[in-house]
Amino acid sequence: MKQRPVKNLGWILLGSLLAMLFLAPFYIVFINSFKTPKGIFMNAMGLPSRPYFTFNNYVEAFIELDFVRSFLNSLFITVFSTAIIVVFTSMAAWMLVRTKTKWSTFLFFLFAAAMLIPFQSVMLPLVNIMGKLGLLNPVGLVFMYLGFGSSLSVMLYHGFIKNIPAELEEAAIIDGCNRLQVFWYIIFPLLKPITVTVWILNTMWIWNDFLLPQLVINKPGWHTIPLKMFYFFGQYSKKWNLALAGLVIAMVPIIIFYFIAQKHIVKGVTQGSIK
Template sequence: MKKRIGKILTIIISIIVGIIFISPFYLVLTNSFKTQRGIFTNVVGLPGKFATLKNYGEAFVQLDFIHSCINSLLITVISVIIIVIFTSMAGWMLVRTKSKFSTFLFFLFAAAMLVPFQAVMLPLIKIMGSAHLLNPVGLIFMYLGFGTSLSIILYHGFIKGIPMEIEEAAVIDGCNKFQVFWYVVFPLLKPITVTVSILNTMWIWNDFLLPQLVINETRWHTIPLKMFYFFGQYSKKWHLALAGLVIAMIPIIVFYFFAQKHIVKGIAQGSIK
């Protein structure tokens, strides 16, 4: 009887938690089909006589979606590739180099995750401005810095499970360190590389604050930056903003659904090993 009651309570709590998590998506989706008047008339109701598809067409144009999507794609893809290359090599060297200094470096990267972005935001922008790097190149460089800690920790945990004998055999066959990593080790890192790529892609694609501080030229604005222009000083175009938000979510949701199975797999393997 107690097991049955516990099971029922678990189901009820799961349903309540599910509703809480789904409710923001419901509000965004339903209100994206309403006019501005329809949103203020009934926020939680389904689109009725105020339903319209014009919001999506207008939001698509105002977002300059194709151009801003290309900007977001370029910055995200280049940043993720650079993060994967540098952090995979760093994680490998920290695991294979047995010294107090390598241990110190690893814990230093782990401790860096505790530093909030807001604490270094203004000094960082001042330094990057003096170096004339307030542009997409500087933004990618900063993404490398902020994405390094978590990526190295994930790679570090995964690489510990790779037998050293595989690398020793490659060295005996005549491989140098560079060849050992790229031809032997890196192919074995595929599960965790996919996980690192997904986590960083979702973070960089949705990031607003750092691009707003760094990118000054309109031609390089990403989708999150374009979304900001729906909110003026004296008026807020909620109907267009919500429609634009749905459009902006579609690429990353499609990407996530195709890659979601690798997230849990990679994190689980990295944490266990």
């Protein structure tokens, strides 16, 4: 009994050490974003002192980053991509669960196997095909995200739908519902916990993605926040005060979203396992 508090204290200390390790880069970026270039080179680890403290870094970085347009581009691509992924993969998973054939089993394992294919092995043929179709634009990018996000989403929905009794659907069909009505009015509302999880996971992935937008989007007016931040950081790499302020501005939206959504991720996973 006496050893338990000591053991708990050890875990607390270990957790605190790991937290400090993970938070150290954020601390360095944040404090230096308020300093002048001279203040950064004089003391990169210390808090900004009055002679070298400034808010102008954020004002200038916000303007040069064209943050409003980049934010709206990221928002458009993320919202539409995630919405299409949720609708199509929930339907696909439902049909795979309810259709007991060899083909449904084959398709399920095909979705599972697709998770193992690295993006780098298909990115050049994909860009070549989409270029011939004239879809190297945000609309084409949305459909690409549907393809890459389907595997994990179908797997998550598939495991959740298996625990929904088929008798609910049979009763709805007896009452006069067609297959589409059964899905939208009976099944889809029951998928709310796992839908929230799928929405959040895909939102964080698509919002932070850099490689696919870099290959697809070739006009400055279409740049997402990660893509704009890449060019911005390259342009201002010698002006660390502006570059670090730009990094903080770029990180703020997804950090706020994560803190709001983290409880829904846990809730969706736990409800899906208990249901």
